[in-house]
Amino acid sequence: MSQVDRGSMVVTVIVVVIAVGLLVLVGMHVGPHGSIVTASIGMGAGVLLTLMLSHSHSSLAAILWSLVVLLFVAVIAVGLAGVRGLRTTQYHSKEAVPGLVKLLDSAGVATSRLDPIGTIQIAGKGWSAENDSDDPIEIGTTVFVTRIDGLKLHVIPEAPQGANRKETS
Numbered sequence: 001m002s003q004v005d006r007g008s009m010v011v012t013v014i015v016v017v018i019a020v021g022l023l024v025l026v027g028m029h030v031g032p033h034g035s036i037v038t039a040s041i042g043m044g045a046g047v048l049l050t051l052m053l054s055h056s057h058s059s060l061a062a063i064l065w066s067l068v069v070l071l072f073v074a075v076i077a078v079g080l081a082g083v084r085g086l087r088t089t090q091y092h093s094k095e096a097v098p099g100l101v102k103l104l105d106s107a108g109v110a111t112s113r114l115d116p117i118g119t120i121q122i123a124g125k126g127w128s129a130e131n132d133s134d135d136p137i138e139i140g141t142t143v144f145v146t147r148i149d150g151l152k153l154h155v156i157p158e159a160p161q162g163a164n165r166k167e168t169s
Contacts, residue, residue, distance in 0.1 A: 009052060009064075010064065012052070013049055013052065013053070013064045013067060013068070014067070016045050016048070016049055017049075017067050017068075017070075017071050019045070020038075020041065020042045020045045020046075020071055020074075020075065021071075021074070023038045023041055023042065026038065034082070035078045035079065035081050035082025036079060036082040036083065038075075038078055038079075038082075039075050039076070039078050039079030039082060040079075042071060042072075042074070042075030042078070042079075043072075043075055043079075045071070046068055046071050046072045046075060049064075049067075049068045049071070050068055053065055053068065100148050100151070100153075101148065103122060103127075103145050103148065103153060104145055104146075104147070104148065105144065105145060105146075106122055106123075106144070106145050107122070107142055107143070107144055108120040108121055108122035108127070108129075108142070108143050108144075108145065108153075108155070109121050109140060109141070109142060109143065110129075110137050110138065110139055110140060110141045110143055110155075111126060111139065112139060113136055113137065113138055113139055114129060114130070114131035114136060114137040114143075114155065115131065115136035115137075116130050116131040116132075116136075117129070117130050117131070118131070118137070120143055120153065120155060122145070122153075127151075127152075127153050128151065128152050128153070129143070129145075129152065129153045129154070129155045130149075130152055130153070130154050130155070131155060131156070131157075132146060132147075132154045132155065132156050133156045133157055135157075137155070137157050141157050142157070142158075143155040143156065143157055144156055144157075144158065
């Protein structure tokens with residue numbers, strides 16, 4: 001292998017390892033999905049570097065192999081963290097997200113036609129809502145939250161019998 005080939009291989013390996021390292025940091029910050037995407041990109045980069053190094057017989061190969069092994073370990077750790085994060089995230093359950101429960105029996109206003117899906121506004125914030133009544137709910141109609149499914153509020157156009165009509169501002 002010529003001196004130029006060896007030098008360009010070293011530069012390529014170092015640039016790829018740094019780029020994947022930065023991706024790993026970004027992936028960890030973004031969350032589970034970012035970690036999994038980053039791990040996939042890192043694995044691809046690691047395979048590419050392994051193929052490059054398998055044809056190298058230089059004295060630098062041992063150092064570069066250690067960089068690739070370190071890259072694989074970091075990528076596998078980030079990928080596993082992403083999978084674990086997806087398993088434990090509360091948004092994959094159909095139960096109400098903690099904190100939204102306070103919106104039960106609250107009054108809001110339809111900001112789009114709910115037939116059956118649309119948007120409402122409660123306390124100045126917009127929410128995705130599903131109409132649980134038989135007839136469409138028109139824009140501007142007062143609605144009441146009857147139940148919560150994940151991040152979606154289920155509403156009806158009038159307060160149910162015996163409901164504690166909470167007015168939120």
